[in-house]
Amino acid sequence: MKILVIDDDPAMTELLKILLQPSATLILTASSGSEGIDLARQFNPDIIILDLMMPEMDGWQVCSIIRGFSTKPILILSALDSPGQVARALDAGADDYLIKPVTSGVLHAHIKNLVRRATNELAEQKTSQ
Numbered sequence: 001m002k003i004l005v006i007d008d009d010p011a012m013t014e015l016l017k018i019l020l021q022p023s024a025t026l027i028l029t030a031s032s033g034s035e036g037i038d039l040a041r042q043f044n045p046d047i048i049i050l051d052l053m054m055p056e057m058d059g060w061q062v063c064s065i066i067r068g069f070s071t072k073p074i075l076i077l078s079a080l081d082s083p084g085q086v087a088r089a090l091d092a093g094a095d096d097y098l099i100k101p102v103t104s105g106v107l108h109a110h111i112k113n114l115v116r117r118a119t120n121e122l123a124e125q126k127t128s129q
Helices: 010-023 033-043 059-067 083-091 104-128
Strands: 002-006 026-030 047-050 074-078 096-099
Touching (some): 002 010, 002 033, 010 104, 026 033, 033 047, 033 059, 059 074, 074 083, 083 096, 096 104
Parallel strands (some): 002 026, 002 047, 047 074
16 A cells, blocks of 8 residues: 655654554655645555645645545544634545544554545446446
């Protein structure tokens, strides 16, 4: 499984790499929205984990741009705990939203669920064609 983590906090990206290593074959990290968009285009990850609060280009913008070329699951992992912010992220195209800090078990469960759902949808599309 290829996972792309987009977060401007190097400590967070390193922590996520450690937490996700057992379940992923490749973990890519981006420290800015534009770098994350480029990596999403280039590597077509199975899932994207995205922070919202980043300089220059925020997570809502990144999510909308990625949605323009990819249907891969986007999981927002943010410290923002406002129902309005959650709704705004989902409206921008995110598939799920978790609030930092999150336990590794919950994070893994959400990732598995999103990837399973995306895989099932892709299989259904292929069989209906």
